[in-house]
Amino acid sequence: MTTVAEKQLQTPRRPEPGTSLPVIAGAESFGTLTEQITSVVLTRPTPPFWYYTFAVGMAALIMFVVSVIYLLYRGVGVFGIEIPVAWSFAITNFVWWIGIGHAGTLISAILLLLNQGWRNSINRFAEAMTIFAVMCAGLFPLLHLGRPWLFYWLLPYPNTMHVQPQFRSPLVWDVFAVSTYATVSLLFWYLGMVPDLASLRDRAKNRFAYGFYGVLCLGWRGASRHWRYHETASLLLAGLATPLVLSVHTVVSFDFTIAILPGWHSTIFPPYFVAGAIYSGFAMVLILAIPLRKVYHLENLVTERHLNNCAKVMLATGLILAYTYAIEPFTSWYSGDTFEMAVVHNRAVGPHSWTFWVTLSCNVFIPQLLWFRKWRTDPKRLFLVSFVILYGMWLERYMIIITSLHRDFLPSSWSNFIASPWDVSVLVGSIGLFVVCFLLFVRFLPMISIFEMRELLPFSRPGGGVEK
Amino acid sequence: MRIGSSTGPLYAYAAEFDGPTKLVDAARAVREAGYKRFEAYSPYPVKELDEIVPGWNPVPALVLFAGIAGAGTAWIMQSWIAIVDFPINVGGRPLYSWPAFVPITFELTVLFASAAAFFGALGLCGFPLLHHPVFNLKEFGRASDDRFFLCIEARDHKFNVRKTAELLNEFEPLELWEVGKD
Amino acid sequence: MKTEQTRDLVPLEALTDAAARKRYWRSLEELSDSPEFQELLHTEFPPNATEFLDEVSRRRFIQLAAASFGLAGLTACTRQPPEKILPYVNPPENAIPGHPLYFATAVPVAGVAEGVLVETHLGRPTKVEGNGEHPASLGATSVHSQASVLDLYDPDRAKEISHLGVWQSWEDFQLALMQSLTPLRSGKGERFRILTDTVTSPSLGAQIQAVLAMFPGAKWYQYDPAGRHSARAGALTAFGRDVNTYYRFDKADVVLALDSDFLACGPGSTRFAHDFANRRAGGDRSNMNRLYSIESSMTSTGGKADHRLPLRYAEIELFARDLAASLGVAGLTTSGSQNHPEWISAVSRDLMAHRGACVVVPGLHQSPAVHALAHAMNSALGNDGKTVIYTDPLEVQSTDQIASLRELVNDMDAGRVDVLLTLGGNPVYNAPQDFDFRARLHKVKTTIRVGLHSDETSVECQWQVPETHFMEDWGDTRAFDGTLTIQQPLILPLYDSTSSLRLLDSILNPPGRSSYEIVQNYWQKTNGANNFEQWWRKSVHDGLIADSALPPLTPQLKTDWAQSLSSPGQQGIELAFRPDPYLYDGRYANNTWLQELPQPMTKLTWDNAVHLSPATAKQLNVGNQDRVELNYRGNKVEASIWISPGQPENSATIHLGWGRWHSGRAGNGAGFNAYALRPSDALWGGSGLQIRRLDKDYPLATTQLHQSMEGRDLILSATAAEYKNNPDFVSHETKQPPKELTLYPQWNYTGYAWGMSIDLTRCVNCSACVVACQAENNIPVVGKEQVLARRAMHWLRIDTYYEGDPANPRAFYQPVPCMQCENAPCELVCPVQATNHSSDGLNDMVYNRCVGTRYCSNNCPYKVRRFNFLLFQDWVTEQTKLQRNPDVTVRSRGVMEKCTYCVQRIREADIQSRVEDRFIRDGEVQTACQQACPTRAIVFGDINNHDNEVAKLKSLNLNYALLAELNTRPRTTYLAELRNPNPELKSNA
C-alpha cells in the first residue's frame, strides 16, 4: 500500500496555464503542509522579529491610548482642525484604513468567485488585515466627533427624544456601511477559519491549547455535511461581500461627493475611491506578506507568483487612478465652473501643492516600475514600491480633503491647515494598534488557510490531479 | 479491526484512508449498499461526496429570505422615520427622498443575508457541538490533517457487524475502527 | 488705473474669465508669487504645538470639573443636578420673571454720551440697545455701547479699597482723606490737585467746582490722551474761542473728510453714520451724496469714500490749505506744493456747486491748522448753521489739557503737590512720554486713585478706590450735541466701590450723600421747575433731558486767523498716532469682546501693529508679522509690521491703547505701547521715525487672511451713473438658477417666512452688529491662540475686500451672517437632525442634539458655522455668567453653532402675538445686528408679507443672493453697492 506521500512524489507538478511561476513551490504532502502552518502557532519558537515588531507596535499603541485619553479630556480641538478645514487627519486616516481593508475582501471574496486558486495562500491574513484595518478605521469617525460619547445618536433606536438619525446624510450611510462591512468581514474570516482551528485543536500539545482551539472551532469534524454548508455559505458570503466591498468605498466617497465643495462634488469619486482602496490594500498585503514569508519561511506557499500577481493588480488599479487624476482637471475645465477650476489650480500650485505632486509621484510615476518583472518579483523592490504607494494613498486622501476645504467659495474664509502633534500621534498610534493586533493574529491563529491550501495539492481530488 | 474507544456501546465503524480516491469510492459503495446513516470526514471539502452523502442544503434559500427581510427592514424603517415618525424639512428636500435611502437598504440587505449565511451554515452543522462520539476515535485527530474517514453508524438499519466491516474492508482502509459511544 | 501692473498679481487670473472685468486681490504677500511671500503665507499660520501650554488652558484645567457638569447637562442619559428656585421675598413692581425690563441710561464713550436702553433680566443687565429717542443713538449703538455691559462684569475690575495694597474700609479711607486734606486748608489747598478725565457731566463739574471753592488754592486738571486737543486749538485759531462742532450729514450732498473716520469712530459717529447712509441710500437712490476722503491711514470711512486720496499726515494740511485757497478763502496763500491739482480743482468745484449743502470734516487727530482751515472752508461755503453746527464746548471747562498736565507734572516734580486725587483716567499709562508721569507721581505725598480697574495708575498710587460702573450708579452726561442724560443704576454695585461724585461729596459734606441725592439735588437746583418730580421721572425714564441740546452758535472767523498757520516740515518716515477704533485710548483694553473684535480693515485681533504701505514695507525690507524696533526721538519700542493697502508712502500709523501691563488678564501684553513713543509736542505724530528690523517674527491674529475676491461675484457694485443706465445690472451679473431647475418638489412656506436684506451701500464697517450679536447670543471669546488657529466664534463677520491698486485700493464691506438657505447644504449632511428647517423657514441649529461631526461646516459655502473645538465657554467666572442671555443656550465643547436670526426673539414675539391672537407686526422682531446697526443696513422681517420693509427691499432690482449659482436659495440677500464718483475725477473710481 503506497501512502499518499509516496504517490505524490511521483506525480509531476503541473504548472498553471499562462504562467511559469508556481502557486506552491517545493514538494508538499498534506501532513507537511499542516505541519508547516500549524507549527507557527503551536510548536515553533516565536521568532525574535515578532518580539521586536511587537514591542514597537505596543509602544505606538500606548501612544495611541495616551493621545486618545488626552483627546477625550481636552476636546477635538487638540487636532489641527479649524474653520474652514474642519476635517483633516482623522477623516484621512479613516478613508485610508478602510481602503486598506478592501484588498482583504477583494482577495478572499472576488478572487474566490473568480476561481483564482493562487489567492488561497494569502487570503487568510489578508482578511485579518481587513478586520484590523476596519477596526482602526472605525475608531476615527468616533474620535473626531465633538462629543464622541453621543456616537449612538447616529443609530436608529427607540428613544425618549423621539428623534432618529437623518438618513440623507452620508455619515449615517457610513455607519451602516462600515459596521456591515466589519461584521461581514469578521463572519467571513471566522467561517473560513473554523476548519483550520480544528486542525490546530487536533494538533494541540497541551490541554489549554486544545480547549482554546476546541471551543473556537465549535466542534468541527470535517464531515461532508459540514463542508457542504461551509462551502455554500462561503460562496454566498463571497458573493455578498463583493458588492459590499464596492459599496463601502462608494459610500465613503459619498462623504465627499454629496458635499457641494469644489473638488469633492464629483461623480467619478466612487470608482476612483474603490480603485484607490484596492491599490492601497494590495500595497499593505505585500508589506505584510514580504516580511512574513521570509521570517516564517513561507516562501514555498507565498511564492513569487503571488508577489507578481499582487503587483499586477496594483499596476492595474494604479492606472485607473492615473486616469482619474487626469480626468479630474479635464472635467473641471470642461464644466467651466470657476470654483472647480480654482481648486484644480490650487491643488497644483497652491500652498499645499506639495501634497498633490508627491501623491502623483507615489501613486502614478513610481509604480510604473512595476511594468518590469524584476520589480514585481523581487521582494525588496516590491516592498519599497508598496510602501511608497501606501504613503501616496494616505497623502492622496489628505490632499483631497485639505485642498478642497482650505480654499472654497468665499475667499474671506480661506485659510491654511497645519497639523498638530496629536494628529500625528493618533495616526501613528493607530498603526501601532494595527501592528499589535496583526502580530497577535500571526502568533495565535493560522495565518494561511490550511484547508484551502490542501485543495491546491495535485492529489487532492479523487483520482489525483488538481482542480484549477 | 481495531478498537477506537473501549467504553460504551458501539457507535460506528470507521474506515481510515490516506487519500480522497478510496474514500469517495467507499462512500459510493456504502450508499449503493443502501446505508443511510453514514458520514465521510475529510481535511478539506471533497466535492464528489456532495452527491453521495445524503442531506439537503437550505442555506441559499435562507440567505435569500434574510436578504429580502433586510431590504424591507431598511426601506420601511427609513421611510417611516422620515415621513411618519417625525417629518422634518431637511434642506428643502422632500420627506420621501428615496434615492438617499438606497445605500442603507443595500447595506442592511447584505448584513442580514450574511448573518443568515454564517449562522445558518454553522447552525445546520449543529454547532457548537464540542462533544461528539466520533471524537472517541483516537486517530480522528488526523481527520483535520491528512486522513480520510468513512463512518457507518450502528444505528443504520442495514448495519451488520460483519457485513459492514466486510464492505469497508473491500476498499483496503489503512485501518477499520470500531468507535464506541462514550 | 494700473491695469497692467495688477493683472499678473492675481493668482487665479489664468483660470477666471471674470478677471478681465475686475481685479481683486488680498493681503499683500499674495500679490507676489515670490518664494519669500509664499513662505510668509505658510508661516502666517500658527503651529498648534503650544496650544496646550497657553495661559488659558492652565486655567482650564480647573474648569474641567465644572465643565463636566455642563457637558452632562447636554447628554441624554445623565440625570441633571438638582436645581433650586429662589423666589423674591418682596416682589419688585413691574417685574415679571421671564420678561426682561429695559431702562434708559447713557454710555459715556470718552466722556461723550450715547443714549441707550439696557436690557435686564431679574436685575442683571445683559444687553445694551440704542435709545431711539436719543439724538446720538436713534436706536442704534456703537461698538463701545454694546461692549460696555461686559466691562460691568469684567472679573478684573478693582474690587476693594486698598492702601499700599492692604485692604481698607470706606471709613478708613475717609478718615485718611480728611487727615491729609485738613493740614492743607491753611494754605487754601494750594498743595491739593485733582486730575480727571475730560468732564462733561454737569453734576460732577459742579462737585469739582465746589471742592475748588472749598480749597481756593487747589487746581483741577483734565487729561484725555485721545481728546480734542487739536479741535480746541483749531477753534481758538479760527474763532478765538473753543467751540464744539458737529455735522448734519443728512443735509450734505458732498462730504470732504480730511483724515476723519467720522463714520466709525469718534463722538457722534453712530448718528453721523445714520445720517450719511440715509442720504446715500434713501429713496430711489437717484440722489446720492458724494464722499471724498483724504486720509493718512486706511479707515472704514476711507473705504466707503467715492474718492479716496492717501496723503501723509502732514501733507493733509498742505492739501487743505491749497483747497481752501482755491475755494477763495480770504487771506490765504497756497502752500505752493502744486500737489494733486486735479483733486484740488475737482473737489473745489464740487464743493462750490453745493454751497450750503456740503461739509468739510477734519479728523479729531489732525493738526489745529486743518481744523482751522476746515472752519474757514465751511464758512466760505456757507455751511455754518446748515451742515455744520457750532455750540459751546461739551466740557464743563475747556482747557488746554497738555499745557495743564505739563503744569501739574512740573509741580509734582518740584514737590509742590501734597495730595493728588486722580478721578478716572490713566495718566501713568497714557501721559505723554516726556512727562515721565510715573516717576513724578512718587514725589507726591498722598496719591489717591478712583478707577474702574486696578490699572497702571492705581498700582502707582497709595490709595486705590474702586469706581462704580456707570450701570451701577447715578450720574449725568452729555451727548455730541450737548443733549443731557441722567444715568440711572441698573444693578447694585458688584463690589465695594464708589463714584467720583460720592467721593467728592464726602469731602464737601462728610460723610457724604448718595449719588442719587447728589444728582437729584443738582438738577433740582439747576432746573428749579416746580413740578420737578415729574420732570425728573420723565427725564430718567426717557433717557434724556428734553431740549437739552446746546444752542447753536455763530462764531465769526478771526480776521487774522490765517497768519497763525505754519507749514509743517517733513523728512524721513512719518509716524502717526491714532486712537484705536475699539480700545480708544486703552480704557477698553480688558474688554475681551473688543479685543477679539476684528479691526475694521485689517481684521486683526488681540494686537495692534505698525501699518505701512506695501511700497514702504518693500523699501524697508519688512513683511507682515516681522518684529521691528521703532525709534522715535530716541524712544524705542518693539512692534510688529502689518502691511496696509491704502496707507500713504513713508508713513507709519500706530494705534494707541495697546501694550498695557496692568489692565487685567485680557489686556495685559496685548499689542505694544504706542504711548512710549508719544511726545507732548507731537501728540498725533511727526516725522523722523526710524524702523529697524529685528530678526524675529511675531504672529498677528487676523480673522480674514484673504482679502481678494478672486474675481468672484461676491460683492456687486456699480456707480450711480451705471445704475441709471443699466438698472438691472445685478440680474445680469448673477447666475440664480430658475426655481424649476430641480428634480425635487418645492417646500412651501405658508406662514411667516423670515428673511433679511443687507444693504451694502449702507454698511460702513463699524462692527457694532458683530458685538451686538456676541452680546445677544452668548458667543464665547476664544483668545489669540485660537484666533490664530482659525477658530474665532463670531456668528456674524464683516468681510472686507480690496480691489485695485494696492497703494490706494477700493474697499468693500460685506456683513455675512448665516444665509438661512432654503436648500441648506448643511442640513442635508447632518447625521443626527441637529440642523434642519423650521416651519417658518429658519435654518435651526439644535445645540443639544449636535454630536460635532463638523460636516455641516464643510458643506456650508458661506462658512458661517462656528465650532466649539475646545471648551471656549467660560463656565467658571461668576461675573461673566451674569451677563449671559437667559434666552439662548450656552454652548459647550464639541458643539456647532451659528446665527439663527436671533430665533429667541422671533419665538418670543411669536408667543406674544399668539397670546394676543394677532400676527407679528413688521419691525416687531429685530435681530440684534439689525438693532445695533447705525445705518440700518440690515433689515429683517417676514418676506411673505409684501408690505413689509424687507420684502420691499428684496423686490428692488439691486437685490442679489450671495453664491446664487449654488441654488442654496438664501433667505439673507444683499443689495448691491452703489457709489457716486465724480466723473471729473478719474483716480480711484
Next chain:
Amino acid sequence: MPQFFSRTANSLARLSLLAVVLGIALIAWLGAMIVRSPYETLQDVPRRQPVPFSHEHHVGGLGIDCRYCHTTVEESSFANIPATKVCMNCHSQMWAVAPILEPVRESYRSGKSIEWTRVHDLPQFVYFNHSIHVNKGIGCETCHGRVDRMPLIWQAQDLTMSWCLNCHRDPGMFVRPKEKVFEMGYTPPANQREFGRKLVKEYHIQSLTSCSTCHR
C-alpha cells in the same frame, strides 16, 4: 485527546451562546427602561422642600386659584414661585406661630429667599413658555397632574421630549376650553377628538414641531 470535551460541554456551549444573546437583549431592555423610569425622569417622586407646602391643602382644601401664587403664568414663560410676601399675606395671621412655617417667617425677617427644590426641571436647552400653553387651552392639570391631591408636589409626567411631542403633534387630543384651564379634575368630553378639533380651530392653535420651537 480527541474526545476532550464532555457531553455537558455541548449544552454548556449552547447555553452560554444563548446567555450572551439574552444578556445583550436584557442590557438593552434595562437601559431603555431606566431612561424611562422615575429614576431618570423623577416622575412621581415627591421632593423634600424646606417648608412642606401642601398643594392638596391649599388647592384641594382651600380652593385657592393657581394664579394667586403663580402670578405670571398667563403672561410669561415662567409661572412664578410666590414671593415670601405672598405666603405672609395669610400666614401673618393664620398659623402665625406654627413651627413648621418658621422658614417662611425667617425669610421674611431676613430678606433671604426660601430655597425651594425645583420639581419640574427641564434641561437648560429647553425653552418652555407657560403663557402660550395656558392661553391656548392647555390645562395646568394636563402636565402637572392632580396638584390638588399632592401633599408634596411631584412630577406627574415624565417630561421627556417624546411626551412633549405627543401633544405638539396632535394638540386636539389635549386641549380644553379656556375657562377650564385652571380647573382640577376636568373630564374631557367623550367626543374629545371632534371637540378638540373645534377648539384648535377656534383658538388658532398650531401644531409646532420645529426644533427651534423649544431649542434656541
